[in-house]
Amino acid sequence: MPIDQYKDYADYCVREARKAGAQYAEARIHGGAGSGFLLKNGEPQPSIVEDSFGIAARVIVDGAMGFSATNLLSMQGVKDLTATTVKLARASSRLVKEPISMGESRSASKKVSVEEKEPIEGGDPNWLKSLLNDIDKRIVAVERRAKGVKIPNRMMVASVGVEEKYIVTSDGAKVESRVPRFHFFGIFTALKGGRAAQRMVQQGETGGLEIVKRIRLLELVEEETRILAEVLDQAVKPPTGIMDVVLSPELSGIAAHESVGHPQEADRILGREGAQAGESYLSRNSLGMKVGSSEAFVSDDPTLAYSNGYSPVDDEGVTSTKRRLIVGGKITEFLQNRATASLLGVKNNGSSRSVGFDREPIIRMSNTFVEPGDYSTEELVKQVKDGIYLKSFTEWNIDDKRLNQRYTGLEAYRIRGGETKELVRAPILEITTPALWGSVKGRSKRLEFEAASCGKGDPMQGIPVWTGGPDTLLGGVRMLA
Amino acid sequence: MPRRASGRMAPAESNDFAVSVAKKLGADEAVTMTVVSNERMARFANSSVTVTKTINESGMMVYLAKGGRRIIGSSSNPEKTSLAKFVGLLCKSMMSIPKDESYVPLPPKGRRFSSKPRYDRRLERAEDLLTGYAGDAIDAAEGAGAKRAAGSLEAGVVSHYIAASNGTAGEEASSKILLNIRAFTDRDASGHGLSCSADVKGFHPDIAGARAGAHSKSMRNAGELREPGSTFSILMSPTVASNLLGLVGDFASAFSIEAGTSYLVGKMGKKVASSQLDLTDMSSGDGCLQPRSFDDEGQPTGSTKLIERGVLKSYLHNLSTAKRFKTRTTGNAGLIEPGPWNIEVGEGDSSYDEMVKEMKLGLVLTSNWYTRFKNYRTGEFSTVPRDGTYLVKSGRVEEPIKGIRISDSLERMFSSIRLLSKDREWIQWWEVDTPTLCPWVLVDGVTVTKAYGDTPAPAG
Numbered sequence: 001m002p003i004d005q006y007k008d009y010a011d012y013c014v015r016e017a018r019k020a021g022a023q024y025a026e027a028r029i030h031g032g033a034g035s036g037f038l039l040k041n042g043e044p045q046p047s048i049v050e051d052s053f054g055i056a057a058r059v060i061v062d063g064a065m066g067f068s069a070t071n072l073l074s075m076q077g078v079k080d081l082t083a084t085t086v087k088l089a090r091a092s093s094r095l096v097k098e099p100i101s102m103g104e105s106r107s108a109s110k111k112v113s114v115e116e117k118e119p120i121e122g123g124d125p126n127w128l129k130s131l132l133n134d135i136d137k138r139i140v141a142v143e144r145r146a147k148g149v150k151i152p153n154r155m156m157v158a159s160v161g162v163e164e165k166y167i168v169t170s171d172g173a174k175v176e177s178r179v180p181r182f183h184f185f186g187i188f189t190a191l192k193g194g195r196a197a198q199r200m201v202q203q204g205e206t207g208g209l210e211i212v213k214r215i216r217l218l219e220l221v222e223e224e225t226r227i228l229a230e231v232l233d234q235a236v237k238p239p240t241g242i243m244d245v246v247l248s249p250e251l252s253g254i255a256a257h258e259s260v261g262h263p264q265e266a267d268r269i270l271g272r273e274g275a276q277a278g279e280s281y282l283s284r285n286s287l288g289m290k291v292g293s294s295e296a297f298v299s300d301d302p303t304l305a306y307s308n309g310y311s312p313v314d315d316e317g318v319t320s321t322k323r324r325l326i327v328g329g330k331i332t333e334f335l336q337n338r339a340t341a342s343l344l345g346v347k348n349n350g351s352s353r354s355v356g357f358d359r360e361p362i363i364r365m366s367n368t369f370v371e372p373g374d375y376s377t378e379e380l381v382k383q384v385k386d387g388i389y390l391k392s393f394t395e396w397n398i399d400d401k402r403l404n405q406r407y408t409g410l411e412a413y414r415i416r417g418g419e420t421k422e423l424v425r426a427p428i429l430e431i432t433t434p435a436l437w438g439s440v441k442g443r444s445k446r447l448e449f450e451a452a453s454c455g456k457g458d459p460m461q462g463i464p465v466w467t468g469g470p471d472t473l474l475g476g477v478r479m480l481a
Numbered sequence: 482m483p484r485r486a487s488g489r490m491a492p493a494e495s496n497d498f499a500v501s502v503a504k505k506l507g508a509d510e511a512v513t514m515t516v517v518s519n520e521r522m523a524r525f526a527n528s529s530v531t532v533t534k535t536i537n538e539s540g541m542m543v544y545l546a547k548g549g550r551r552i553i554g555s556s557s558n559p560e561k562t563s564l565a566k567f568v569g570l571l572c573k574s575m576m577s578i579p580k581d582e583s584y585v586p587l588p589p590k591g592r593r594f595s596s597k598p599r600y601d602r603r604l605e606r607a608e609d610l611l612t613g614y615a616g617d618a619i620d621a622a623e624g625a626g627a628k629r630a631a632g633s634l635e636a637g638v639v640s641h642y643i644a645a646s647n648g649t650a651g652e653e654a655s656s657k658i659l660l661n662i663r664a665f666t667d668r669d670a671s672g673h674g675l676s677c678s679a680d681v682k683g684f685h686p687d688i689a690g691a692r693a694g695a696h697s698k699s700m701r702n703a704g705e706l707r708e709p710g711s712t713f714s715i716l717m718s719p720t721v722a723s724n725l726l727g728l729v730g731d732f733a734s735a736f737s738i739e740a741g742t743s744y745l746v747g748k749m750g751k752k753v754a755s756s757q758l759d760l761t762d763m764s765s766g767d768g769c770l771q772p773r774s775f776d777d778e779g780q781p782t783g784s785t786k787l788i789e790r791g792v793l794k795s796y797l798h799n800l801s802t803a804k805r806f807k808t809r810t811t812g813n814a815g816l817i818e819p820g821p822w823n824i825e826v827g828e829g830d831s832s833y834d835e836m837v838k839e840m841k842l843g844l845v846l847t848s849n850w851y852t853r854f855k856n857y858r859t860g861e862f863s864t865v866p867r868d869g870t871y872l873v874k875s876g877r878v879e880e881p882i883k884g885i886r887i888s889d890s891l892e893r894m895f896s897s898i899r900l901l902s903k904d905r906e907w908i909q910w911w912e913v914d915t916p917t918l919c920p921w922v923l924v925d926g927v928t929v930t931k932a933y934g935d936t937p938a939p940a941g
Contacts, residue, residue, distance in 0.1 A: 033555075038817065041741075045581070045817050046544070046581065047551070049552065052517075067533070069534075070537040070538065073560075084608075088535060092533045092612050125552065153742070155742065157739040167814070184553055187740070187857075220575060271527045273526075273631075274663055275662060278850075280768070304659055333639070372848075394854075394856065395853045395854045395855035395862065397851035397853045399867065400850060401668070404884050406863060413937070426855065430932050432704050435933060435935065436934070442911045477933065478933035480710075480930070
């Protein structure tokens with residue numbers, strides 16, 4: 001991407017916006033290039049090559065915010081963009097009852113890059129196709145070994161790409177970044193005797209092509225499809241009622257993301273996402289509020305190496321830091337951007353991200369996880385006399401205040417006498433947020449992550465994140481079937 | 482201000498240029514589609530405008546084929562030198578991959594599409610309209626009892642330009658304006674309103690705002706369901722019904738059928754819904770929010786009856802899926818995945834009041850979100866109602882209800898449709914991707930659950 005060619009457009013945009021009366025101005029050259037390949041039931045589909053970039057401008061004028069974006073990069077285009085952004089913000093200020101201020105966050109001047117042992121550019125369509133073919137062969141071999149279970153539907157997409165940005169703000173931020181990524185998504189359907197089971201697998205990291213080996217992608221997908229066949233063939237009706245439940249890293253991660261990360265986004269708390277992604281059960285006064293047991297610890301860390309949500313500097317040019325969201329069951333921190341931190345009078349932890357030049361930066365999670373504890377997985381399971389180990393999930397959802405959530409298990413085992421036993425079919429944990437985090441009794445040492453795309457904003461922005469955690473023991477929760 | 486050699490071309494010129502470069506580089510076939518959009522948006526929360534947006538974009542999709550190999554590229558850089566380089570890269574990448582068995586050639590003779598612009602020109606640059614409309618919607622919500630309102634207003638024009646190596650050429654444009662407003666009286670009491678139109682004439686921000694405000698007032702002191710886990714008759718507003726029925730277009734895509742991600746696999750010609758249900762994919766017509774006269778392969782679009790009197794009549798196809806299914810394209814490409822343009826759910830003959838009277842124990846749902854599938858092959862899902870939700874007993878709306886979840890399968894629900902309303906509305910918003918013209922829909926025997934555990938008092 002010719003980012004160097006257009007840096008002075010961004011500098012010009014900020015300078016001119018300030019001259020035109022903006023109290024704050026920010027410009028971002030943002031783009032990405034990459035390739036993708038889709039293999040459906042062993043048959044290749046057309047390869048996909050993408051190249052997209054443009055400029056975004058955001059200003060505060062008289063307490064009103066204006067945002068504009070275009071990929072039509074010319075002298076006149078950027079000039080018009082700047083003037084339009086300021087004009088629209090100024091015109092809307094008469095309908096602004098809560099003036100917006102970007103406050104005084106500490107602006108970063110930094111270059112961000114990610115190490116690639118095997119350059120991501122090597123992931124051309126042919127490389128991606130070979131990778132997916134190798135995975136498909138393994139699944140077909142799993143099918144041959146499975147007793148009467150067929151896996152006829154195997155849809156996989158692998159993609160590589162590089163995201164590049166240049167961000168400049170009127171208070172001195174100047175950030176350049178280059179983040180390469182690998183992403184895999186697969187959906188597999190197993191059939192037997194008129195019944196069907198389905199598993200979605202998603203993996204993604206930042207780095208070069210070495211990611212595929214580092215995450216053992218081929219082995220991982222092979223194992224997931226083997227288990228899928230077993231679930232369909234062997235799982236029995238699950239027990240229902242009040243019992244102890246162990247959540248795997250995958251379940252701990254989705255619960256942390258949905259019922260801790262989202263309700264602790266300050267923009268939701270302050271109502272900005274009210275008509276789309278919703279608000280929060282928390283208020284601006286909820287810091288220090290007890291929502292979990294003394295064993296509940298949840299964090300969001302944008303600085304984790306290799307992570308899918310890696311973003312050490314945010315898209316408002318502010319250094320991002322690890323956020324301790326819940327410590328010992330108490331709410332300790334919200335995810336902040338410049339405006340919310342200014343309004344709430346707290347330190348900005350740099351949580352503002354955008355997926356492309358045509359989207360405004362908004363508060364986003366990065367890598368949200370339950371903090372690991374001191375137990376081994378076996379030690380946690382041993383504490384359960386009669387319960388369920390939820391290892392993977394299918395369907396999930398949560399209300400828009402982030403209180404009433406549901407996770408339906410796919411790979412799930414009955415626990416009896418402190419040992420995992422038979423597979424059980426589709427047990428359901430449907431529980432309120434305080435009941436879930438209030439029931440945490442222990443956490444294992446291991447910490448694992450899953451890749452996900454988190455949706456928020458209008459227009460919608462699906463942004464790469466990790467969700468993760470250790471095994472988490474919940475004491476006495478209700479299970480449905 | 483720095484100077485750049487722009488080298489920028491008009492969309493039709495860009496398309497022709499890309500096709501000619503591809504031919505010079507030896508491609509057997511080339512299709513280029515340029516999409517130019519001008520979008521304006523005003524968002525508000527707590528009855529205060531939070532941001533105004535203007536987004537002007539031009540993106541090009543390039544499809545190339547040679548000797549059975551195929552590749553698709555998308556680029557946002559319309560500058561001449563960059564475009565030539567991009568097409569060159571695509572040609573090179575294409576030759577590095579093996580032949581694709583699902584390749585189907587374009588028809589030898591192309592078509593010329595000439596449609597007169599019928600979009601609302603007032604929506605080309607609607608920035609001056611939007612803040613006024615936002616104010617109207619907020620005032621109407623507060624006038625109906627809301628303490629505050631949040632929402633988004635978007636308006637714009639999208640133009641599609643196509644050219645292909647077989648001589649196909651065409652262009653068309655469409656406009657739309659959408660309002661999504663949510664009103665609150667307290668944290669647990671909210672209401673929702675939408676107004677979706679292809680032109681200013683059909684756009685009613687005051688009605689949507691008033692509807693949201695009235696529900697937010699009615700939802701004060703909402704109680705919890707005393708019979709969770711039971712089955713109920715559910716009366717779904719067009720907003721809720723379109724969230725579920727609008728998905729049929731995606732499930733009917735031949736791609737979803739082949740990928741095994743559809744509950745409609747193996748159901749062609751079979752009963753998949755109540756005889757009350759007719760459902761059509763329509764590419765044009767009065768009020769269509771996403772009209773198209775040609776698809777991404779340059780084939781003419783049309784109207785495809787997907788479900789007629791409850792029977793599955795057709796899948797949606799592009800050229801390559803049609804060949805594998807031994808049928809003709811329905812003009813719904815997507816080069817990889819055929820998909821719906823607009824969904825029309827057939828009207829019934831009931832009024833809202835008549836439908837409520839038909840319910841013994843039921844719930845009226847006016848909005849929902851977060852629909853997720855346990856299994857796309859079986860169509861099992863759950864979704865979370867929000868905003869105006871009311872318990873109905875013996876044909877009367879009794880009380881507002883909060884904190885519930887619907888858990889069912891699409892085929893079972895659609896097979897239990899009892900009544901549809903005469904009145905229909907166009908719906909497209911955060912939770913409904915495909916524009917859907919939809920009535921109120923009454924469904925029997927739907928499982929409703931609520932979460933385990935106490936709910937804390939609303940935060941102050």
